Amino acid sequence: DGGITQSPKYLFRKEGQNVTLSCEQNLNHDAMYWYRQDPGQGLRLIYYSQIVNDFQKGDIAEGYSVSREKKESFPLTVTSAQKNPTAFYLCASKERVTYNEQFFGPGTRLTVL
Amino acid sequence: GENVEQHPSTLSVQEGDSAVIKCTYSDSASNYFPWYKQELGKRPQLIIDIRSNVGEKKDQRIAVTLNKTAKHFSLHITETQPEDSAVYFCAAPMNSGYSTLTFGKGTMLLVS
Numbered sequence: 384d385g386g387i388t389q390s391p392k393y394l395f396r397k398e399g400q401n402v403t404l405s406c407e408q409n410l411n412h413d414a415m416y417w418y419r420q421d422p423g424q425g426l427r428l429i430y431y432s433q434i435v436n437d438f439q440k441g442d443i444a445e446g447y448s449v450s451r452e453k454k455e456s457f458p459l460t461v462t463s464a465q466k467n468p469t470a471f472y473l474c475a476s477k478e479r480v481t482y483n484e485q486f487f488g489p490g491t492r493l494t495v496l
Numbered sequence: 497g498e499n500v501e502q503h504p505s506t507l508s509v510q511e512g513d514s515a516v517i518k519c520t521y522s523d524s525a526s527n528y529f530p531w532y533k534q535e536l537g538k539r540p541q542l543i544i545d546i547r548s549n550v551g552e553k554k555d556q557r558i559a560v561t562l563n564k565t566a567k568h569f570s571l572h573i574t575e576t577q578p579e580d581s582a583v584y585f586c587a588a589p590m591n592s593g594y595s596t597l598t599f600g601k602g603t604m605l606l607v608s
Contacts, residue, residue: 414595416596418599423505423601423602424601425502425585425599425600425601425602426540426585426599427599428590428596428597428598431595431596433595441596442497473539473540479595482528482545482547484530484542484545485542485597487539487540487541488539489538489539490539
């Protein structure tokens, strides 16, 4: 299923707690992305990284943080500052060249109680 | 940045009919337009894409058309089957570097 994995599939946290979502890829892709998916809202970009040790904010970065210490890994931390963290989170990766496909992971459904 | 509008949000068709989903974009410099399909509970997957040097691209029962003057592109599915039921997303480059995409809000296609 594409070589990009996310864990866990379901995650429950109490309000006020930080939580880290894992994303790993073995496709040797340079670029990685985090999206948030809410019903009727499409896919909204949180953060992206085009190269190790570098990342940029997307449209809805407030309340989230990322790191890119290894090419294969791009973890996302949902902090207590994120007002509505309950959502489906998708990670994706692609080769750095133009015009090519983004490959998505299976997603993590986060529920904050 | 790019703004992508997608219509309709829900589309119901009878098996064997055609389905058309339309998207408009705002940045006239955009020249790459992919379509992703997301089945229930699964990850989005690319089904077809088009670059602005062509006006139409076909792959079996699916096709995409592009009108750069009007800044809109459409997904056409012919002879729909129950397995076509899914959410479809259009997208356009968010910036001139094409490193990121802006997605439409999605169309839920129901084939019965």
